[in-house]
Amino acid sequence: MTAQILSFPAPSSCGSGSTGSQECHDPRVADHPCYSKDAHHKFARIHLPVAPACNIQCNYCNRKYDCSNESRPGVVSEVLSPEEAAYKVLAVADAIPQLSVVGIAGPGDAFANWPRTVATLKAVKKALPVLRLCLSSNGLNVAAHADEVVELGIEHVTLTINTLDPEIGARIYPWVFWEHKRWKGLEAAQILVREQWRAVEALTSRGMLVKINSVYIPGVNDDELPKISRKAAEFGVAIHNVMPLISDASHGTHFGLAGQRGPDEAELEAMRERCGEHLPQMGHCHQCRADAVGMLGEDRGAEFGREALAGKALDAQAIAARHAAVQAALKSGSGAKWKIAVATGDGLRIDQHFGHAEAFRIYESDGQSVKLVALRRTAVYCQGPSDCGDDDNALPKLVQGLSDCAAVLAVRIGYEPWQKLERAGIQPVVEHAFAAIEPAVLAVAQKLHAQMAALLENRA
Amino acid sequence: MAYAITDRCISCWACLTVCPNQAIAHVEGLFMIDPQHCTECAGDFPDPQCSSICPVEGAIENEWGEPVNPPGSLSSMSAR
Structure with missing residues (x-):
């Protein structure tokens, strides 16, 4: 009965039509708490309240009101400048490295x-490069900025569309x-309707992952929502999120004051079922505030208010390195298994310099056993003293090629690649130089386990 | 010739983003229009921009102290 209400299924890259029930491994959604049911227990999110102005009125x-007990979109306790927002992200990543x-x-x-x-997004990306960026909008002013959205490295855009009529x-x-x-x-x-679909077209045609949110207003847009789902599917929208109208006279909204009711659970379920005939439906949205912080379903925003952050000294580099390491570990092995790259020539011992390795053996380990899972050829980054590091692209490419690994073991690793690996969340390890591969990989996996447990325990 | 922001303002920032003259200042949480710089958008746009995006009735007044968006002017059609 709830076949379409699931964890994130299938944008185009996951094949098999629009309504498959398979878990999608698109990396853009696997660690996104709003998209992946699996991720929302593991990863955290932050909404940055830097966009106060609005260009439309919704009923x-x-x-007008900021009530910190109220949890719904459009509500926020304080507006941040882009600089304050970037600082807040650092503070949150320090406290909640699952961000x-x-x-x-x-x-x-x-x-x-x-x-x-x-x-804001530029400052955030600079401070913590492994974060995924997303935006949400009513769609009115989007199409004109579609190219910039791509250039900024934004991966997800949510558009709230409530009717076609x-x-x-x-x-x-x-x-x-x-x-x-x-x-x-x-x-x-x-x-508005015209510009919303121009926005959908502009974003999906540029490969952006687009989600459509719709507020279900019983008696007003019941028949519109399935039509939106159908049309969105034609445009390559990834997923539809039908949300219940939140309506309470005390919120002072037009609908609240006018006594417009929201849907009950059964109505909402039935509506998602109808829409699910056309497009995968999101089932676990929490309709967060515009300044929500933490795991989905929790809001720790109060801990990171302007006053709490004032005068707090943050070591940006240390936070970024640890954040990248935690993210890589959480992503690479569901927190339990790690991929570990080894620079080896003979396949028995760790016997190569990072910069000289022509291939890396990729092992997977949970700290108990070790399995060889891949052999990865790489562009040699360093040919010798005369041209070591001359090719500006080789090192970033190499690091990128190992980005799913939590650590890399080599005989030696130079200063620059060491920094780049750390920034990418890959721990450089040279203490097992010339040692046998399997025990070394086991030891590193166990160390990663211990590190992760300590990080999550101290900061949960 | 200048508009003014009243105490009905909810500090939503919208006017600040659209003023062509940077005549709107944000000081300690409050927004105000500098009458020296406000032109009511004459020469830039047919409609004054701040009062065209302001979501609150009565929050912006013209030079005679009259609300540019009087009561009822911004509410939903279904409310009337």
């Missing part, structure tokens, strides 16, 4: 505050601000 949103995803979800609209959004749109959106003018009623909804 389910009231920007894998940074999103900007308002409290207004990420694209209505585009310069602030761009500045402008007549119904006029009951959900009283106005939009578009091309320097406020539009109301039907005209406003026509512009």
Whole structure:
């Protein structure tokens, strides 16, 4: 009965049509707590409240109140500058190294505050390169920025689309601000609907992972949501997230005050079932605040407020290195198994310099047993003293090629590759030089286990 | 000729992002329009930008102290 309500199934790269029930191994979703049911127990997210302004009004949103007990989109306790936001991300990564995803979800609209959004993402990416970036938007101001979205390295964009029909749109959106003018009623909804699908097209055609959120408003857009799912599937949208209207007079929203009710559990389930005929449905969305911090379903935002962060001295490099290591370990082996690369010529001992290795043997170990899983040929990074490191691309390529590994064992590793490996979350290990491979890999896997346990225990 | 922000402002920042004259200042959590710089967007846009994006009725007044978005002007069609 709930066949379509599952952990993240299948964008195009996972093949097999649009509604398969297989777990997807697209790396963009495997460690994203909002997309992968598996990941949401393991990885954490942060929403950065750097985008206060909004260019539309929705009848389910009231920007006026900030109540820290209220958990819903559009609500936030404080607006951060891009610099403050990057600092907050560092502080959170320090405390919660499972942090894998940074999103900007308002409290207004990420694209209505585009310069602030761009500045924030650049600063975050610089501080912690392994974080995944995502944005959410009403879609109005997106198409024009689609190329920049790609350039910034953003992997996920969520668009909230509630109807295809402008007549119904006029009951959900009283106005939009578009091309320097406020539009109301039907005209406003026509512009919004048109621009939303321009946004979908612009993003999916650039390979972006697009999710559509829809607020289910019983009696208003019931028949629209399956149509949205169907149309979205044609555009290559990855997943549809049907969310219940949150409606309470105390929130001061138009719908709340007007007594518009939200759907009950059964209605929501039935709607997701209908939409699931066309597109995979998301089943575990928590409708987080625009400043949510922590594992999905928890919000530790209060611990990282402006006052709590003021005057806190953070060692950015140390945090980045540890964060990258934790991420790599969590990703490479579900936290239990690690992939470990070995520079070896004879296949028995660790007998090569990192820069001279023509191939790496990739082993997998859980600390109990060791298994050879791959042999990876690499571009030789260092040919000798005369041209060592001359090829600017060789080292990044080599590091990239080992990015699924938690550690690399070699006889020696130079200063520059050592730094680059650490930044990428791969631990460079030279203490087992010339030792037999299997016991060394076992020892490293056990050490990784211990490190991970200590990190997660100290900071959970 | 200048607009002004009243205490109905909810500090949503929207006006700041659209003013062509950088006439809106954000000081200690409050937003205000510098009358020296505000032109009501004359020469830049047909409609004054701040009052065209402001989500709150009565939060922006014209030079005669009248709300540019009077009560009822921004509410949903279904509310009327």
